[in-house]
Amino acid sequence: MIAEVGHYALILALAVAIVQTVLPLIGTRLGDRQLMSVAAPAAQAEFLLIAIAFFALMTAYVTSDFSVENVWRNSHSAKPLLYKISGVWGNHEGSMILWVLILALFGAAVATFGTNLPRELKANVLAVQGSIAAAFLLFIVTTSNPFVRLDPAPFNGMGLNPVLQDPALAFHPPVLYTGYVGFSMAFSFAVAALIDGRIDAAWARWVRPWTLAAWMCLTLGIAMGSWWAYYELGWGGFWFWDPVENASFMPWLAGTALLHSALVMEKRDALKVWTILLAIITFSLSLMGTFLVRSGVLTSVHAFAVDPARGIFILAIMGLFIGGALTLFAWRAPLLSQGGLFAPISREGALVLNNLLLTTACAAVFVGTLYPLALDALTGTKISVGPPYFAITFAPIFIALLILVPFGPRLAWRKGDLSASLRILAPAIGIAAVVAMAILAFTAPRTLVGAGAFGVAAWLIAASILDVRARGNKVIRASVLASVLAHAGLGVTLLGVAGTTLWRSEALEVLAPGESMSLAGYSLRFDGVKAVAGPNYTAARADVTVSSGGRTIAVMHPEKRLYPAEGQDTVETAIRTTIVSDLYLALGDQRERGRWVLRGYVNPLAPLIWLGALVMAAGGFSALWGRLRAARTATAAIVAPAE
Amino acid sequence: MTRLVLALSLALFASLAQAAPAPDALGDPAQEARARALQKELRCLVCQGESLDESNASLAVDLRHLIRARIKAGQSDKQIVDFLVSRYGDFILMAPPFEAPTYALWLTPFAVLILGAGIAIWVVIGAKRRIGDGA
Numbered sequence: 105m106i107a108e109v110g111h112y113a114l115i116l117a118l119a120v121a122i123v124q125t126v127l128p129l130i131g132t133r134l135g136d137r138q139l140m141s142v143a144a145p146a147a148q149a150e151f152l153l154i155a156i157a158f159f160a161l162m163t164a165y166v167t168s169d170f171s172v173e174n175v176w177r178n179s180h181s182a183k184p185l186l187y188k189i190s191g192v193w194g195n196h197e198g199s200m201i202l203w204v205l206i207l208a209l210f211g212a213a214v215a216t217f218g219t220n221l222p223r224e225l226k227a228n229v230l231a232v233q234g235s236i237a238a239a240f241l242l243f244i245v246t247t248s249n250p251f252v253r254l255d256p257a258p259f260n261g262m263g264l265n266p267v268l269q270d271p272a273l274a275f276h277p278p279v280l281y282t283g284y285v286g287f288s289m290a291f292s293f294a295v296a297a298l299i300d301g302r303i304d305a306a307w308a309r310w311v312r313p314w315t316l317a318a319w320m321c322l323t324l325g326i327a328m329g330s331w332w333a334y335y336e337l338g339w340g341g342f343w344f345w346d347p348v349e350n351a352s353f354m355p356w357l358a359g360t361a362l363l364h365s366a367l368v369m370e371k372r373d374a375l376k377v378w379t380i381l382l383a384i385i386t387f388s389l390s391l392m393g394t395f396l397v398r399s400g401v402l403t404s405v406h407a408f409a410v411d412p413a414r415g416i417f418i419l420a421i422m423g424l425f426i427g428g429a430l431t432l433f434a435w436r437a438p439l440l441s442q443g444g445l446f447a448p449i450s451r452e453g454a455l456v457l458n459n460l461l462l463t464t465a466c467a468a469v470f471v472g473t474l475y476p477l478a479l480d481a482l483t484g485t486k487i488s489v490g491p492p493y494f495a496i497t498f499a500p501i502f503i504a505l506l507i508l509v510p511f512g513p514r515l516a517w518r519k520g521d522l523s524a525s526l527r528i529l530a531p532a533i534g535i536a537a538v539v540a541m542a543i544l545a546f547t548a549p550r551t552l553v554g555a556g557a558f559g560v561a562a563w564l565i566a567a568s569i570l571d572v573r574a575r576g577n578k579v580i581r582a583s584v585l586a587s588v589l590a591h592a593g594l595g596v597t598l599l600g601v602a603g604t605t606l607w608r609s610e611a612l613e614v615l616a617p618g619e620s621m622s623l624a625g626y627s628l629r630f631d632g633v634k635a636v637a638g639p640n641y642t643a644a645r646a647d648v649t650v651s652s653g654g655r656t657i658a659v660m661h662p663e664k665r666l667y668p669a670e671g672q673d674t675v676e677t678a679i680r681t682t683i684v685s686d687l688y689l690a691l692g693d694q695r696e697r698g699r700w701v702l703r704g705y706v707n708p709l710a711p712l713i714w715l716g717a718l719v720m721a722a723g724g725f726s727a728l729w730g731r732l733r734a735a736r737t738a739t740a741a742i743v744a745p746a747e
Numbered sequence: 748m749t750r751l752v753l754a755l756s757l758a759l760f761a762s763l764a765q766a767a768p769a770p771d772a773l774g775d776p777a778q779e780a781r782a783r784a785l786q787k788e789l790r791c792l793v794c795q796g797e798s799l800d801e802s803n804a805s806l807a808v809d810l811r812h813l814i815r816a817r818i819k820a821g822q823s824d825k826q827i828v829d830f831l832v833s834r835y836g837d838f839i840l841m842a843p844p845f846e847a848p849t850y851a852l853w854l855t856p857f858a859v860l861i862l863g864a865g866i867a868i869w870v871v872i873g874a875k876r877r878i879g880d881g882a
Contacts, residue, residue: 339801448871456871460863468856475852485848488790490798490841497856693803 107172110160111251114201117153117208118241120146124211124234128227132299140223143230144215150237151212154205161201161250162192171257174198174250180263180669182640190274191264196398196414197250199277203394204240206278206285210314211237214289220735221310228296229289236288239421247414263669266641270336276328280352283322284390287359289314291387294380295429298436308370308379313731315366315383319359320724326352327717338675338690340608340705342601342713345494350473351393357466358386361459368455372517374446377437378459384433388426389466395422401477447519454512454520461505468497506560506594510567513587532570536563549606557602564595582730590723597716603709610706612692616699624706626687627651631659633691633700641665643676646691646700650680662691662702686710778818785814785824788841789831798841 124146131139161174165188170176178195179188187194193202211233218226244250267273293311297303329349334342343349365379395401399415446452472489479485510532514525526533540559544550568588572580580588611623617632631647643665650658663676680687685708692701773779783800789810791802799807799814810831817827831839843849 339797341801344797446871453871456867460860460867463863464856464860467859471852471855475849479848479852483848486836486838487843487849488838488841489843489852490790492788492842493852496842497853501856501860 106160106163107169107251107253110157110164111249113153113156113160114241114249114251115245117150117157117204118238118245120150120153121234121238121241124150125231125238128231128234129299132224132227132231137223140227143227143234147208147211147215147230147234150234151205151208154201154208154237154241158192158201158205161198162189165189165192168261169257170259170261171253171255172250173252173254176254176258176261178264179261180640181260182669183264183269184639186271186274187264187269190268190277193277194264194268195250197244197248199281200240200244200248200398201250202278202281203285204237204244206281207233207237207240207288210286210289214314218310224300225293225296225307225310228299229292232292232295232299233288236292236425239424243414243417243421247417260669263640263667266665266667266670266672266674267336269640269667270332272328272332273336276325276332279321279328280325283318283320283325283359284352284355284393286314286318286321287355287362287383287387287390289318290359290362290383291425291429294383295432297380298429298432301436301439303376303380303440305370305373308366311383312363312366312370313728315359315363316724316728316731319356319363320721320728322352322356322359323717323721323724326356327714327721331714334710335677335679335688336674338677338703340604340610340688340690340707340710342604342710345472345489345491347473348397350469351396354389354466354469354473355386355393357462357469358382358389361462361466362386364455364458364462368452372446372452374452375456375459376440380437380440381433382459382463384426384429388422388429389470391422391425395419396473446517449515449522450520451512451515451517454508454515457508458505458512461501461508465498465501465505468494468501472497503557503560506564506598509564509591509594513571513584513591528574529567529570532563532566535566536560547607551606554602554606557598557606561595561598561602564598565592568592568595582726582733586723586727586730588723589726590720593716593719593721593723595716596712596719597714600709600712600714600716603712604707607708608705611704613702614695614699615702616697621702621704623687623704625652626704626706628689628702628704630700630702632698633694636663638665640669641667644691644694646689646702648678648689648702650687660687660689662689664691681711683711683715684709773815773818778815781824782811782814782818785827786811788828789839790841792835792839 124143127139127146128143130136131142161172163169164172164175165179166185168175168179168181168188170179174195174197175191178198179191183191192198211230214221214226214233215230218229221229290311293307293314297307326349329352330342333344334340362379362382365375365382368375369379395415395418399418401415472493476487476489479487510529511522511525514520514528515522536559539562540555543558544552544555547554568591571584571588575584609624611621611628613621615621615630617630620627620629622628627650629649629651631649633644633646636643636645643663645661645663648660648662649656650660658680660678660680662678664673665676666673675690678689685706688705688707688710690703692703694700773782786800787798789799791797791799791804791807793802793804793806797807799810814827817830822830828840837843843852845853
């Protein structure tokens, strides 16, 4: 019964989304206030209905209702509760419901909190948001209905892919989707502005908080995914340039550019046409990511859909929205006035350079991800594009960007003074040079690129600290703190990437119980393997005694788990971290006579990779916080005289 | 200069081969280092997401043995790679070669950079001229 309620709510949501699209658009054409005012309650109702469908599906999962085919395919009664819940979005149909739920959440948030928006803009924004929801709801209802029943109901389910049964991965999709889908807000605002034909600095002020929230979640989502890959896949790698990773990284790069260009638009009324285009591009990349991941074009754990009808449907949605938005852009953009002149050396100039480099970096990832697919489709030639390609195309562009980052906040709007900025930044340049020299002189392997990477990281962090110190005892504004944290976070992540890549040491041996291997100053004694029973798996758990300089410092337990319900096994690594370094152990295959393959890595500075992402996200939060507080003060100021 | 940038970025983003004693390691550390470096440039055809260096698939194990056997037999890296490409196609390479079908792949990022820079300079200089006129 609950499944039918969910199914019905989904169809109602589709109907409401169509109303939300059509009536407000007619309203803004005719200037009819009543039709326009349908948008907000429709957006709220749409969210409510999708939430009902979502929780209906979740109920079916939590109660292990295997008469629902989707639950039968992706769950099992013995699964811990957390993974029953996360199983809702651990499959194609459920993850699409989560997708539209978040889309509707953003729409409902604008409907509820966007009280200061002009009536026409708000109606148009919600109409565009409604049209995206309508398209995806139609997709779900016609090709990916999660509420299909089975008769007779099977006795138990088929289980969830065990590599997905992990705490970080349980929350990775919702956080990532909030980022991905959150960029729909920027898209809807851009299209609404183009429909309206009017756009000014206020537009940027309204759209920026939504973009910030999305960017922050995307940053965290990507970091969670990378962290998961690090500890779950058992190779100590944190980024593989896998198409699915790239699919989430492209909107991040474009979204980062958008945040910066919207800043120029807000403060200086310049770069309007570009900012609108970037808003369209950013969400288009999110749509493309959804297509890549959901259509089954790529073979990976993410691609649950193998049904070509789904791929073609999402491709059609993508073509409709991207093509439609770009056509509208080509038609309307020439009408937008360009304001806000600036000299090449200025804050605006720096942000233009920022956008140029981020866009190019994004283009490199785009080509590297799609070229093999296109070449295969057109000529049948199969090639693969892996890390070496991105090292040559993406890395130099991104490093150039990082070197230029500290100049941006130091330059004044309109016309900046480069030599004055250099004088202020001189201590940071000194610190960076000292760090690079020290790395070159005292560490092995001695590579220029390694020293350079540490120098750039030190430069980013030192310049951020200078920014704080330059303000003396004055209270630091949230918007300043935002750029300080976000830019310092980049430096912290770069430290982690450079440290792990340069200094990782690795040991791989077949050990009998009692035998030891040595790894970067540690002695690892393999004390044998015990069988351990988990809630829905059995594990071979190794005892490895770690000692350093003859003193025992830890006993670590890398595991290999077998999930009988799914018939798959997973590697559970054991990681001992001290923030400055990770000792990382993974248990390999069993060999003859009780011997096991044991792999160990020491990954210096690895935790900083994700710590840096947290710092960046904190920067985003700080900007958002400052924005919300400013909005509240402004509202209070308007309300006060009326009292 | 370009070569320096290439070398620098390659060294930064591709993880460096530090010879680890694999169960089937070659006796000579220099040869083993070559084998490890080769493995990292070649894709596992079964897992596709992983390099030969990382994969546990039996094909990857076989190919790791093949690489070592050929290094021992005195073949150069290029000979080994050429053999694997002739057998499995370009797909086995982590980065495809720079040739007619992949010119666009390799050149697009730099074309975007040059084109974008051109547009940006044109717009900004144009704006500056207007400031100049206004003054």
